[in-house]
Amino acid sequence: DSGVTQTPKHLITATGQRVTLRCSPRSGDLSVYWYQQSLDQGLQFLIQYYNGEERAKGNILERFSAQQFPDLHSELNLSSLELGDSALYFCASSVAAGGVTEAFFGQGTRLTVV
Amino acid sequence: ILNVEQSPQSLHVQEGDSTNFTCSFPSSNFYALHWYRWETAKSPEALFVMTLNGDEKKKGRISATLNTKEGYSYLYIKGSQPEDSATYLCASFPYNQGGKLIFGQGTELSVKP
Numbered sequence: 001d002s003g004v005t006q007t008p009k010h011l012i013t014a015t016g017q018r019v020t021l022r023c024s025p026r027s028g029d030l031s032v033y034w035y036q037q038s039l040d041q042g043l044q045f046l047i048q049y050y051n052g053e054e055r056a057k058g059n060i061l062e063r064f065s066a067q068q069f070p071d072l073h074s075e076l077n078l079s080s081l082e083l084g085d086s087a088l089y090f091c092a093s094s095v096a097a098g099g100v101t102e103a104f105f106g107q108g109t110r111l112t113v114v
Numbered sequence: 115i116l117n118v119e120q121s122p123q124s125l126h127v128q129e130g131d132s133t134n135f136t137c138s139f140p141s142s143n144f145y146a147l148h149w150y151r152w153e154t155a156k157s158p159e160a161l162f163v164m165t166l167n168g169d170e171k172k173k174g175r176i177s178a179t180l181n182t183k184e185g186y187s188y189l190y191i192k193g194s195q196p197e198d199s200a201t202y203l204c205a206s207f208p209y210n211q212g213g214k215l216i217f218g219q220g221t222e223l224s225v226k227p
Contacts, residue, residue, distance in 0.1 A: 056212030099207025102160030
């Protein structure tokens with residue numbers, strides 16, 4: 001158990017809908033990363049937050065947004081969902097923002113858009 | 115090199131064989147290099163975080179080296195066991211891109227008993 005909790009584990013929704021994925025980082029970790037893993041693709045970096053502030057953005061679609069709350073949990077909002085958004089979404093946390101500490105991954109949320 | 119690249123994509127070895135994989139990353143803005151082990155149906159787990167040129171880290175039968183000047187890292191597994199079967203990922207943390215931790219596609223290792 002990495003200490004990072006993601007909910008829900010599975011989500012099935014229809015095209016055009018909006019969903020929210022939730023991540024609770026390890027106790028004491030200030031940094032949260034979000035990744036998308038589509039079929040046959042590697043881990044694609046979406047966005048990183050550190051202590052409530054956005055630090056880096058990857059190839060995150062405009063239909064997607066995220067935030068980190070004062071209690072350090074983070075949410076990834078996906079709207080106007082398309083079939084191609086079906087993927088495994090991972091959250092990871094680390095103590096530091098600077099990449100010199102390891103990241104701990106949650107179990108992922110598998111999103112299926114039908 | 116603009117992205118993080120790993121080779122080979124997959125590797126099939128016999129139990130007891132020693133093996134190694136390569137991770138190439140942009141050297142111009144290097145800050146840190148991570149290695150992760152990802153077993154099927156689980157989430158990635160960190161093996162090493164490396165920052166210094168020439169650094170060598172070891173955990174049991176697994177070790178890694180780092181060359182920041184030429185932009186590559188090697189991961190070695192000595193005497194592979196079936197339980198070593200997993201996908202091995204490396205990730206680069208460039209210093210000038212905020213907080214991006216950029217992963218390669220991984221090397222899938224299969225160890226046959």
